Amino acid sequence: MAERSSVPSAGPVGGGRRAGHVAPWVVDALLGAAVALALALLIATGSGGAKQPDAVAYLFAAGFGALMLLRRRMPRTVLVLSVLGVFAYYTLDYSPIGVAVPMLGALFSAAEAGLMLWSTGSAFVVFAVSMFYRVYDGGEAIGHLLGYESVSNIALFAAAIALGYSVRARRLRAAQQVEIARLTEAQIAREAELRMQSERERLSRELHDTLGHTMSVISLQAGVGAEAVGHDDRTVSDALDRIRTASTRSLQELRSMVRILRSASDRDETRSILSLSAVQELVDAAEGAGIEVTTDITATPSELSAPVDAAAYRVIQESITNVVRHADATRAQVHVGIHDGRLHISVTDNGRGSAAGVDARGGYGMAGMSERVRLLGGSLTTRSSAGAGFTVEATIPARLP
Template sequence: MTSSATTPPSPWVTDVVLALASTLVVAVVIAADPSGQGDAGAAAYLFAAGFGALVLLRRTAPRTMLVLTFLGVCAYYALGFAPIGMVLPAVAALYAAAERGRAGWAAGTGLVLVAVATWFRVTDDDDPSAALTAYDLVTNVALTAAAVALGVAVRLAREARERTALVRELTAEQEAHAAQERLQAERLRIARDLHDTVGHHLSVVALHAGVADEAVGRDDDAARDALARVREAASGTLDELRATVKVLRSPTPDVAPRGALGLAGLDTLVAPVRAAGVEVEVRDDVAPGSLSDTIDAAAYRIAQEALTNVLRHADARRVRVEAAVDGGRLRLAVTDDGRGAGPSPGTGTGLAGMRERAGLLGGTLTAGDLPAGGFAVVADLPATLPR
């Protein structure tokens, strides 16, 4: 159920109320004239209504409102109506002008009204009751200052609320943008992981399927062994896909690397490569706990993609995998004695993904042919990430 109190009033309602209040105050002062001097007839009350009506111009023409109010006060006294003070009829106009951002005009008009009232009080020798007193001067100055100050305060409060709302809106947009960037980063990470893992396993599947095809009918034991390798690789791929689907279904996916993948699993990673007949040498000089989980998982993925490329393209007989930490940096190198990349090294999708992965972690990755033949992938990563 929505409360009507929470709905702000129409601006015109506020203006009408302010106009009626101004009219009522001036009319009461006219009716309560203690001196009995001057005309207090219907024309005087029409001036009171006119002063109030001018307030309706405060949103569209605040300076025009001030000028007309000043001229109206001068005309009122020139026609000899009951005294109401020079500043009192203009209080609403002074406040409205200051509230609409015309504080200079409001203050200037108020000072002119006070000066005019003071001048006539000082120079009027015919009416002793009109002599200037300190009370009258202070009252006029106080009314002017209060009206202008209140208008400025209301305007500043409104602008502060608007700035607060703008900051809140910008903050919400920034948070939404940051959330979108995190989501996009998570999607890219999952895509890279799937590319590395599925590509690696499918390369193993293709390799051993070819071995099994050639061995069927001639070496059944070799065929069975190759099919077993195919089954293991396919099972690993399915496990990775299940883990990925689980993450994608989670309402708050973890942005940290999944599972316990790391350089400690290099022996398991190179097993299919060895089974394919490639001699693999692993030299892991990384002490346990010297790498953060994110760096450890990224190094594993880079090594996995590099070994996948060896199986797919290198036609290598030997591969060497080296990992070491020195000076707070991890150096990971995967080298082979295959045929190399040829005239356009380092242009594949897998190599681009490895470079992107290293770059996101503040590292670098180089890939290219070796002078003595073969191909090398070298990653330089920070051992830990700043918290």
Template sequence: MPADTAAQDAVAETAPWVADAILAASVALTLSLVITADVDGSRPGAMPYLWAAGLGALMLVRRRYPALVVALTVGGLLAYYAAGYPPVGVAVPVAAAVFSAAEVGRTAVAVLGSVAVLAISTGYRLAVGQAADFVLGYELVWNALMLAAAVALGDGVRSRRALQARAREIADLVAERYRREAEERLTAERLTMARDVHDSVGHAMTVVALHAQVAAESVGRDDAAVAQAVAVIQETTTSTLADLRRTVALLRRPGQTSREVPGLSALASAVRPARVAGLEVVDEVTLGEPIPAAVEAAAYRIVQESVTNVVRHAHARRIRVAVHTAAGMLHVRVEDDGSRPPTEHGEPSAGHGIAGMRERAEALGGTLDAGWTATGFVVAATMPLGEER
């Protein structure tokens, strides 16, 4: 939700600054306590505390300038001791700086700063005559362990954040993938419905137009023919309206996507417009293998749309519809003896009809070819009878 996203963005922007401020205050307070504890009751003056505050203030820019913060911290510590102020150790003042450098991925800077301050402090102590066994056997080891722990902790925090960022990225990619798949499924469902509406309505309008013409020509001459034509028109429009209502109901209920589509047993209704138009219809159906419902529905729609196109565009006298199974495939062939219009080349201009038929066949792993031959126009589709795709 937008409000939640805005809140998360605000937290993401504010949290680093809050953490830096807390770390700065912690560094300044810790060093101040160490200074106070090491003065043996005397007053050290204001400068050591100002130095502690300055070292803490560097934490406010530790993310933006990690190398500079390490350099100023090491240099500031050396200057502090050169001025003769109360001892504060070596690791405690530098730990926050090297942690910060490692946290933002500047591990080499953190290691270099740690090595530099250890080398300088150890060399100085040995040079002024402090016991080597104490300096090397205790102080150096202790300070080295503390600084190594600070660097390791900073690098661990960086690695954890990187893993979290990667996990979020993967989650976003997965969510985007699911979103795209959902959109693709929705698009496929809409295309299926669009093809069904196109085929059923186009077929119905062809039937209505043909019977309206029959009724108009029979008025006053053959009342029985008029009545029969009007009855067919009424039956067709009622059936088409019911089909449209089912489609609208599906669109209003996204969870339900299947529509009842006639099968090959209703092939007679698919070729009826051709018979009404006076065409000689030859239908040959030989089914020797079980046919999946989706393949059967696609075959019916292909025959229906092909017949509708013949009646509308082909100026044919004869149409042949052949449907048969062979070698695990369903073959559908619709051919007529119409003539090619003088201005037409290749596939006829039949709106979305041929494209829709081809999409139906390809969606089931099949193929569909359509075009003119020497004897007329042919639509030939082949679809596998295996698993529905």
């Protein structure tokens, strides 16, 4: 059974390798070839040992290299086989090849897989056994063995283990950053959804209040007209005119907002509407209320993070709703595009641009939009001047980190 490491994949999230990313098996094959060639060179140029290098000696070199092809799936097995291979090679009394070079790849792989006890333990066992037999044989000076040989082998073992550990730590950190970014985006999406629901409820209350007031006016004027029938035709005519005006305004406002309120009843429908792809529905609603709307939208939902797409829709929705309700405008323009990785939104009308117009359109709805845009790392501004209309501009990062 393959030994799976808990180290997260270094490849990009969502599958598929980035352009230019080398396949892991290619790296392992190159590492294995380097190990085999280095050991073959040491065997060929080495001296000492009771037996001259033969095919079996070079087979050991090839075997140590071939183990690198299994280092990712079976790091513990590769480490154990490397230790046994070193002992077997020296048991056959071939020329010395050291104990560090055959073990470096296995120690690095075990540390990279998180097997720190196995890697340090194996290094200690190999070092201790090799030192014991070399001291026991007495062929070399004790000072040389305990000085130069010991320091160089310990340094190589420590470097291989430290390098493997650092690679593992870097991958874990990258995986944690990806997870943090995912959770942050999910949290932003949840907060945006809650704010959208709150704003729908606010809009529902405002619509209820507006219609309630209008129906009261209609009822009052109908009573006045009824009392004047047969006595004062001018009063009856004025009452009917007021009833027609009030009912027309209420129907226009109802048409402009009914789609928004209806979307709150179905979550899937909400998701489909809260997108730049649904802006045309807002335009149709505004034109039904007598506002001519032109659009210039070059950004697409696929270029945006989902919370950014929803926020862009809501900025346009709130702006167009305010144009219908408060601006006394006949035309509006919507511009949406992406420049330098940021989404730019602009909604301009030709209605009232006075201070009164600013106050009317700067209430809780626009404040809520400004807060949502700020949470996404962007900004929302408005500007107005007498007779020059009203403009809402927002800038948001197209992709959340």
